Amino acid sequence: MTSDHAGHAVHVQGLIKQYAVHEKEPGFMGSLRAFVNRRTRMVDAVKGVSFDLAPGEVVGFLGPNGAGKTTTLKMLSGLLHPTGGTAVVAGHEPRRREAAFLKQITLVMGQKQQLIWDLPALDSFLVNQAIYEIPDDQYRATMREFTEVLSLDGILKKQVRKLSLGERMKCELAAALLHRPKILFLDEPTIGLDVNMQQAVRDFVREYNRRYGATVILTSHYMADVTALANRVLVIDRGDLVFDGDLRHLAGQSSGGKTVKLQLRRPADTAQLARYGTVIHNEGLSVELGVPRAEVSTRAARLLADLDVADLTVEDPPIETVMAELFGKKDAAPQPPQEVPA
Numbered sequence: 001m002t003s004d005h006a007g008h009a010v011h012v013q014g015l016i017k018q019y020a021v022h023e024k025e026p027g028f029m030g031s032l033r034a035f036v037n038r039r040t041r042m043v044d045a046v047k048g049v050s051f052d053l054a055p056g057e058v059v060g061f062l063g064p065n066g067a068g069k070t071t072t073l074k075m076l077s078g079l080l081h082p083t084g085g086t087a088v089v090a091g092h093e094p095r096r097r098e099a100a101f102l103k104q105i106t107l108v109m110g111q112k113q114q115l116i117w118d119l120p121a122l123d124s125f126l127v128n129q130a131i132y133e134i135p136d137d138q139y140r141a142t143m144r145e146f147t148e149v150l151s152l153d154g155i156l157k158k159q160v161r162k163l164s165l166g167e168r169m170k171c172e173l174a175a176a177l178l179h180r181p182k183i184l185f186l187d188e189p190t191i192g193l194d195v196n197m198q199q200a201v202r203d204f205v206r207e208y209n210r211r212y213g214a215t216v217i218l219t220s221h222y223m224a225d226v227t228a229l230a231n232r233v234l235v236i237d238r239g240d241l242v243f244d245g246d247l248r249h250l251a252g253q254s255s256g257g258k259t260v261k262l263q264l265r266r267p268a269d270t271a272q273l274a275r276y277g278t279v280i281h282n283e284g285l286s287v288e289l290g291v292p293r294a295e296v297s298t299r300a301a302r303l304l305a306d307l308d309v310a311d312l313t314v315e316d317p318p319i320e321t322v323m324a325e326l327f328g329k330k331d332a333a334p335q336p337p338q339e340v341p342a
């Protein structure tokens, strides 16, 4: 493959995936009818998605269930052939699955395992060493590094089936990154893990990105993963890319307001505070008010003039709230802007 897209680790232009789904009515008669007269319906999983990633970028890939995230990642790693459009990853066309391409990428799926269940993880690592033709000295150096960063000591020689979910996920990650790929497709790498393990995975990905300048696309249902690792997010919904930009600007998509946090020098009563916004919290000297986006500067100025304010900060709503609003209520009637008495 040529390097037309040199400069981009990932180049995606108008990528499309349609699945053919065979429809069958339930029961024996349904099977018989489907056998004689097979009906096929096309599902538009990805509808013409375009984006570019620079080398070393870490990008969050978000969207509701069934939006097309896994399908996109599978096309970028060459497991699925696109129905249309272009994908160039590390200078290669993924669908060709060339050895030089496979050595530069990895796909980690939190819900699927690649380790051999009945053997210790170490054996799977050796298999990967052979597949990826990793020289012995590089293998040893990488193993030393991963053992330290992921605290793998003591678990590598245990049968994989006897590991806890978190231990197994750490081994999965190590196995998937043993060949030091430059491009990581991480599909729900922290799913089902407890908070400490989620943190360990996040730290590992961050460290790997820093050390090797790797490009990372990460999907996760845990927004903390995304906020900790990515500045840029791609949001896909029903196969369409609906947002590509700074994570902080995603909050700007929210029709809701901002949160004004105040630290007062003297307490104020809730009725008085309600003149400036919706009182979310008023305890002692700390206050939180919900304020319509367009009104933030005038309300903040009035608060500073009228009350004895030690500190005032303005925050976007948590990203979970924004996502829930973007997807959860998208079919609901739009909410009128929050009205607060002047």
Ligand SMILES: Nc1ncnc2c1ncn2[C@@H]1O[C@H](COP(=O)(O)OP(=O)(O)OP(=O)(O)O)[C@@H](O)[C@H]1O
Binding pocket: 019, 020, 021, 043, 044, 045, 063, 064, 065, 066, 067, 068, 069, 070, 071, 072
């Ligand atoms: N093998 C398949 N055959 C038919 N339809 C499929 C297949 N795989 C996925 N789909 C459909 O394609 C759409 C996109 O699915 P995909 O798994 O890419 O979504 P996703 O964003 O990864 O969702 P989730 O967060 O639930 O994993 C969905 O409507 C799904 O039902």
